[in-house]
Amino acid sequence: MRLSKIGVIALAIATTAAGWGQEVKSLTGAGATFPYPIYSKWAYEYQKVSGVGLNYQSIGSGGGIQQISNKTVDFGASDAPLKGEDLDSKGLIQFPMIMGGVVPVFNLPGIETNVLKLDGEAFARIYLGEIKNWNDPAIAKLNPGLKLPAKEITVVHRSDGSGTSFIFTNYLSKVSAHWKNKVGFGTAVDWPVGLGGKGNEGVASYVRQVEGSIGYVEYAYALQNKMSTALLQNRDGAFVAATAQAFQAAAANADWQKADHFGAILTDQPGKESWPITGASFILIYKQQGDAAKAKAMLKFFDWCYRNGQELAASLDYIPIPEKVYSTVEKLWAGKVLAGGKPVWQ
DSSP: OOOOTTOEEEOOOOOOOTTSOSOOOOOEEEEOSTTHHHHHHHHHHHHHHHOOOOEEEEOOHHHHHHHHHTTOSSEEEESSOOOHHHHHHHTEEEEEEEEEEEEEEEOOTTOOTTTSEEOHHHHHHHHHTOOOBTTOHHHHHHSTTOOOOOOBOEEEEESSOOHHHHHHHHHHHHHOHHHHHHTOOSSSOOOSSOEEESHHHHHHHHHHHSTTEEEEEEHHHHHHTTOEEOEEEOTTSOEEOOOHHHHHHHHTTOOTTTSGGGOOOOBTOOSTTOOTBEEEEEEEEESBOSOHHHHHHHHHHHHHHHHHOHHHHHHTTOBOOOHHHHHHHHHHHHHHOEETTEESOO
16 A cells, blocks of 8 residues: 555545444544554555544654544554553543564665664764764774765754654663753654654655765664664664564563553663664543444454454564453453443443
C-alpha cells in the first residue's frame, strides 16, 4: 500500500462482513508517526477480511493526545506513555500496541550503512551542538581507520510534538548527564541546534537532501527510504546494528505489569545484543464509550492486530506485543471499557 506524504490511511468504509458483529460506519485514530507503516498494513488487511475501514492521521504523538483529549477521534496513539494521574484525570486507559526502534540516520557519501560507530556521549554532544564536524576527535576515536570528512554536521530533529523524540531524548538523558541537565526529555524539547522536520517523514526528507546531516527516525522509515544508519554502543559496551533481533533483545525483559499503566520505557536496556533506542507505541482510549457498537468494533480491530498481525509487523521490522502482555491488556478492556454501564469486551 502506498503511503501518502501526509500519512493518512484512507480506506473505504463498508458494512461488516457476516460474523464480525454490528454495522460500523467508521473508525478514526490519530497520533504517532512511529507506528504508521504497520498501522497502514494492518488496516489494509483488516478491511479485506472484515469490511471495517480505518482513517488514521499520522500527526505525531502530541497531536494524537490532543485529539483524543478533545474527543475528535475514536483512539489516540502515542509513543510517549502517559502517567497514571494524567490518564485518570482524562478518563483514559493506555496499552502497548507495537514495539520498534529509533535509529540514527546520516548522509555522508562514501560511508556505507552500519559502518560508522557512535556512542551515547558523542551522539548527545552532536545534538548539543558541541561536536560540529564529522572528523571531530570524539567521533574519530570511535572509528579508527575510517576516513571521516571535515564536513560540518547538520543536525535534524522533529519540529512537532513526537513520541519518537520522547524515546530519543529519553535515551540521551540516560547516557549523557550533560544532556539530561541542559535539555532533558519529552515529546517536545528546546533543541539546542538543528533543523526541524515534521514527522518521521520530514526528518527523513531533510537527511536525504542535506549532505553531512544526521537525524533520528523510526526504523521502518530508514528501511523504506534506504537510508544509512549508524552502529550504536549499548549499555553493555557493544556496538550493535538496528535489527529486529536487537529490538527484541531490548524488549525481552520489559515488565509491563509493573510499569505505570503499561507505560514501560525500553531505552538503554542491558544485554550485549540490545538496541539502546527501543520503544513501544501506545493506544489511548476512553474508559466510558458513548457508542457501544463502535467501541466493540475498535477493540475487535486491536484484537485482530495482536493475534493476526504479527507476520505483517515482522515484515516491517516491528516487534509484536507478546501474547502474555496482550492477554493482560484484553483483561483490562473487559474490566475498564464500558458503554452505558456495561462491559464492551467480554
